Amino acid sequence: MIEYIWLIPFFPLLGVVINGVLGIHFPRRFIGLIGCTTILLSFLVSCLIFLELIQLPPAARVFEVTLYRWIPCGDLQVNIGFLVDALSLVMMLTVSGVSFVIHVYSIGYMHNDPGYRRYFTYLNLFVFFMLTLVSANSFLLMFIGWEGVGLCSYLLIGFWYKNKAPADAGKKAFIVNRIGDYGFLLAMMLIFVVFGTLDFLPIFEKAPDIFRGGELTIILITLLLFLGACGKSAQIPLYVWLPDAMEGPTPVSALIHAATMVTAGVYMVARCHVLYSLAPFSMWVVAIVGAVTAIYTASIAIVNNDIKRVLAYSTISQLGYMFLACGVGAFAAGIFHLMTHAFFKGLLFLCAGSVMHALSGELDMRKMGSLRLHLPITYWTFLMGCLAIAGIFPFAGFFSKDEILWNAFQRNIFLWAVGAIAAFMTAFYMFRAVFMTFHGESRVEPEVAKHVHESPPIMTNPLVALAILSTIGGLVGIPIIRGWNRFHDFLAPVLGGHEVHLADKSMAGVAYASEIATHGVEIMHHSVGLELLMMVVSLVIGIAGIVTAYYLYLKRPQLPEKIAQRFKQLYHLLYHKYFVDEIYFAYVVTPINSISTFFWKFFDDKVVDGAMVNGSAWLVKRVSGGLKRLQTGYVQHYALSILLGVLFVLYLILKR
């Protein structure tokens, strides 16, 4: 079955061709059916490959399937090929599974939209590129997927392109991503210069031989790769596009801007963990950027009133967690959180979509309230998602977030503290959203309130499916008890037991590869008691956040207003998102606009058009105006010039 890996990205592409090229006269039901079926087939193929892979011994679970030679050009040999190992398979399962659920939801959510066919074509195209990204066996093919998902993200954010806000948001996302992609591209070139190939396996094999660890080149490669990850996964300083991306349809926010595409950066860092292990400095950068992003965006989410924006900032914050995990060497924990986050954040966004559906597109949480009576399924599923993201036992987020915090704690207490505060904020703002939306008094506008209704089953069933995953999804990675952390064990052959290893010797990445091969997960030898204590601590932190939200937004609903008045400046700062958009506008966008205007008005109009184009014509005209006087029309003048010429030639001949 493994050699049929190419079917996984192929099916969504087939969907694109069928819907996009042939689908003009198809009925809507059929278009939706095609969109969902193709993704379901991809998911089934992923499952079959997974079942086949777990039959094999852990060390043998790496396969490279080459489809054909793509670029044979001197030293540069690039194949269209796929890498099947535990890491890529986890990603394929997550992406195709969550995509399928969200596709089904989209049938209900988009049922009235005139761009129905375009929507499903783009969505399938996105899944194709995303699956290419995670299954690629070389940096170049990964980059194709990387750019492709960026394109689809642009197309889907600006899906309602006739309005200005979505069109602008799409452009912003695309341009900000370009900056990151530039880093990726440079890193790729550097990798080719150093390693002479772009395929993953040879690079990771050679890396420990070429670098002792900590050289400038490897730091540069990893930092440039991380710049790419920052763009795609919306980390400081390139996170600004993600909140605006909420202008797109809500299932798109769920699929692209929460569950899958934005996690591509985390996947890429985890995929290159061998390189990162050789560059401790880069690891620190990754960890610090992740931690700062986590707490920074969580603080913005606390005061925001737009339900989708809250979720968007929460997404950035959770991505920060994943990078924190990667930065402290706990790559498996990062991927674990990536997977559980895909479940519960996808769920939360779909619930938000369901709320919007009920309230005729209302996003402002101040105009909601008491909706649990009208939207019971949405309420309960949303609640489960919130419990999961807040890290409450035994929901999925508890296990993954706790693993990250535990690893951060072992590495550096400050990183842990930042993560813990962010966890408190997360629990707080998520339950603030729950209480503002579903509890308390109804603040829904009377006009809208008349037709508040629960969504149809085609939308609620995906909610239930994701809610179940958010609840039990964490059980694949139960810590402490050996053999119960199946997720970790599954990834171990690829990612190894880095975390503890790195904690005690931060400077040397030399022996990793060999040691991991021999010891595997056996290196896990931390103190069980301390870990249990930390679990209780993170649980308490989560509950504290929920209780605070309960107290402020249900018991004393007037209190938040007073606090906002009391700390007016801080509130103002948070409410305006630290004015980052304004700062970027003043210091990046405006100067670029001025320079562009200069180049347009002066360089293009004056130099190119004026001096070069019109100038050369003017010069030819003037020169020929002078030269034409030689042509008098008198034969005698011509004869004279012939004579002079003959004399000159004679002179030349005689002179010799």
Place this chain on the structure above:
Amino acid sequence: MVPISHYLVLSVILFFIGVFGVFIRRNAIVIFMCIELMLNSANLAFIAFARYLDSMDGQIFVFFVMTVAAAEAAVGLGIIIALYRNRETINVDDINLMKW
């Protein structure tokens, strides 16, 4: 015996009289005659070399040149007559249609 250089110098003198005639004169017929003069100076040089080298080649050439000159005179005079009919003049200063 007259040395060959005398013939050649005479030939050059005749040729340059022809050249300057062509440059200076404005009457088309005079210019035409000057061209004939140049052709005949060349003929003179041919004859002189033929005698000097004791070869008949030069004299044969002169026959050809004279034939061509006769044909040329016929065509040239025809052109001049046609020109006069059109423009009422054979002054070359007035015939500058080839100008820009």
